[in-house]
Amino acid sequence: MNKQFSYQDAFSRNIGWLTESEQAFLRTRRIAVAGMGGVGGSHLLTLTRLGIGKFNIADFDTFELANFNRQAGAMMSHIGQPKVDVLAKMALDINPTLDIKQFSNGVTLDNLPEFLTDVDVYVDGLDFFAFEVREALFAACAERGIPAITAAPLGMGAALLNFLPGRMTFEEYFQLQGKPELDKILRFLLGLSPALLHRAYVADQSAMDLFKHKGASTPMACEICAGFAATQALKILLQRGNILAAPWGLQFDAYQNKLAKTWRPWGNRNFIQRLGLMIAKRYFLNIEKGVHNEK
Numbered sequence: 001m002n003k004q005f006s007y008q009d010a011f012s013r014n015i016g017w018l019t020e021s022e023q024a025f026l027r028t029r030r031i032a033v034a035g036m037g038g039v040g041g042s043h044l045l046t047l048t049r050l051g052i053g054k055f056n057i058a059d060f061d062t063f064e065l066a067n068f069n070r071q072a073g074a075m076m077s078h079i080g081q082p083k084v085d086v087l088a089k090m091a092l093d094i095n096p097t098l099d100i101k102q103f104s105n106g107v108t109l110d111n112l113p114e115f116l117t118d119v120d121v122y123v124d125g126l127d128f129f130a131f132e133v134r135e136a137l138f139a140a141c142a143e144r145g146i147p148a149i150t151a152a153p154l155g156m157g158a159a160l161l162n163f164l165p166g167r168m169t170f171e172e173y174f175q176l177q178g179k180p181e182l183d184k185i186l187r188f189l190l191g192l193s194p195a196l197l198h199r200a201y202v203a204d205q206s207a208m209d210l211f212k213h214k215g216a217s218t219p220m221a222c223e224i225c226a227g228f229a230a231t232q233a234l235k236i237l238l239q240r241g242n243i244l245a246a247p248w249g250l251q252f253d254a255y256q257n258k259l260a261k262t263w264r265p266w267g268n269r270n271f272i273q274r275l276g277l278m279i280a281k282r283y284f285l286n287i288e289k290g291v292h293n294e295k
Contacts, residue, residue: 005096011051022238023051029237030054030099032119034107034137036083037061038217039153040125041072041090042226047123048091048098050230055091056115058103059084070153070219107133112140121233124150129213131176131184138163138170147236151229153221155198157253160228161191162236164245173246173267185210186280187268194273195260197253210284220254228252 007027014023031052033043036059044057061083067074073086084102092098107115107126112133116122122141126134141148145165152159163170171177174191176184190196202208207216228250235241244250247270249262264270268277 007051007095007097010095011049014051018051018234018238026051026234026237027053029120030056030118031233032056032058032115032122033125034058034115034122034133035125035127035130036073036087037067037125037127038070038222039151039225039229040123041083041087042222043123043125043151043229044087044091045072045094046226046230047233048094050234051095052233053095053097054099054118056101056103056117056119057084057088058105058107058115059087060104060106070217070222072222107137109133109136112136116140116144116146119146121236122146122148123229123233124148128152128188128215129185131181131188135171135176142169149229149232149236150192151225151232152192153217153225154193154251155201155253156218156220156255157198157251158221158224158228159193159195159249159251160225160232160244161246161249162232162244164236164243167245168247168267170246173264175268182210182281182284183277186277186284190273190276190280191264191268192249193251194249194262194264194276195251197251197256197258197260201255224252224254 011023029052031047033040033055036044036057044055062080063074063078063083063086073083073090078086082104084104088100088102091100103111103115122137124134138148147165148163150161174187176187179187208214235243247264247267251260251262264273
């Protein structure tokens with residue numbers, strides 16, 4: 001049975017947690033999501049169900065079997081298809097009135113200004129190791145006064161940081177600029193999750209190889225990320241509720257039954273962070289040395 005789409009009917013169950021005027025306002029907002037993979041696809045679909053009416057989405061990749069454990073658009077019928085096309089179609093199937101601008105080559109230094117045009121909030125869904133474009137995106141958001149959210153899937157939970165206009169920037173917090181890749185990896189990882197709630201239940205350390213850009217993931221973590229990020233986007237757009245901004249952060253771990261509210265003044269320049277980074281670097285270098293010795 002076909003029924004003509006009605007925005008009011010489709011998102012009527014949001015009313016109660018939102019007022020009708022707030023729901024109507026969300027319909028006018030544009031959110032940019034870079035990356036349509038593990039977390040990005042879930043971000044887009046969750047924000048669509050929240051009633052956001054406009055999106056800029058970007059990804060250059062296609063779906064493959066290795067994506068099936070966590071990515072919203074990963075299905076047999078989508079293998080080999082561009083992620084950005086698949087997720088746009090899925091979002092439009094939820095809300096056919098969406099205004100979606102697709103960037104099928106991903107976000108680049110050349111198209112970054114267009115990607116952020118008329119954007120109210122940026123939500124990060126880039127691959128963990130995409131440092132160059134991530135640094136550029138967050139710097140551009142800071143320059144343009146665009147709130148930027150990153151929610152990272154870690155173990156069976158998620159870590160969240162908000163970077164708000166006029167507050168501590170992504171670079172001021174993470175201190176990535178000019179650092180070698182291993183240092184960027186460790187600074188990003190420990191900066192995202194100072195509490196390290198996920199570290200206690202790694203079942204197979206051999207599946208984690210930072211040097212080869214290899215890591216484990218779970219579907220639960222990606223969905224928790226989407227809930228985290230969409231809630232922050234709602235609070236930022238509606239300007240209500242307590243909104244944490246870096247150097248404050250959150251990490252929730254469903255496996256450990258724990259929620260940590262983290263605070264790292266000066267970000268990765270904080271003494272505790274510097275000590276953790278030193279220990280982590282020595283640990284991963286020893287692992288890499290052991291791998292080479294085995295060979």
